[in-house]
Amino acid sequence: MKTRSQASPKPLNTVRLPPVASPRTKPRPETRKKGTLDDLRRPKKPPTAFFYFMEDFRKTYKEENPSVKSMRDIGRACGEKWNKMAFEEKVKYYDLATVRRAEFEKAMAEYNKKKVNGELSME
Numbered sequence: 001m002k003t004r005s006q007a008s009p010k011p012l013n014t015v016r017l018p019p020v021a022s023p024r025t026k027p028r029p030e031t032r033k034k035g036t037l038d039d040l041r042r043p044k045k046p047p048t049a050f051f052y053f054m055e056d057f058r059k060t061y062k063e064e065n066p067s068v069k070s071m072r073d074i075g076r077a078c079g080e081k082w083n084k085m086a087f088e089e090k091v092k093y094y095d096l097a098t099v100r101r102a103e104f105e106k107a108m109a110e111y112n113k114k115k116v117n118g119e120l121s122m123e
Helices: 037-041 048-062 073-083 088-116
Strands: none
Touching: 048 073, 048 088
């Protein structure tokens, strides 16, 4: 026969209380509904100059180092190269990014104009 100390303890019946807002935590913002038809027609933001550089760099880096498969290593090497580059070398990427940004702003102005006029219907 088992003594009281040797018997397995019975689980306690606990009551779960609702969470209390802590003064240290920020309240969560209301989540928006993603993927509405209006949002899908909105022009996408263009990449920055660094991303255009990364496209070119990735191709050459893979040719020079075919054994490196990790995107982390390629990204790290790309970032180091970008930081060491002179501004004169970066200009072509900044120019490309500026052109794409202008195209985006033009498309965005057209989108907003259509949205205000009610041409973008939720069909």
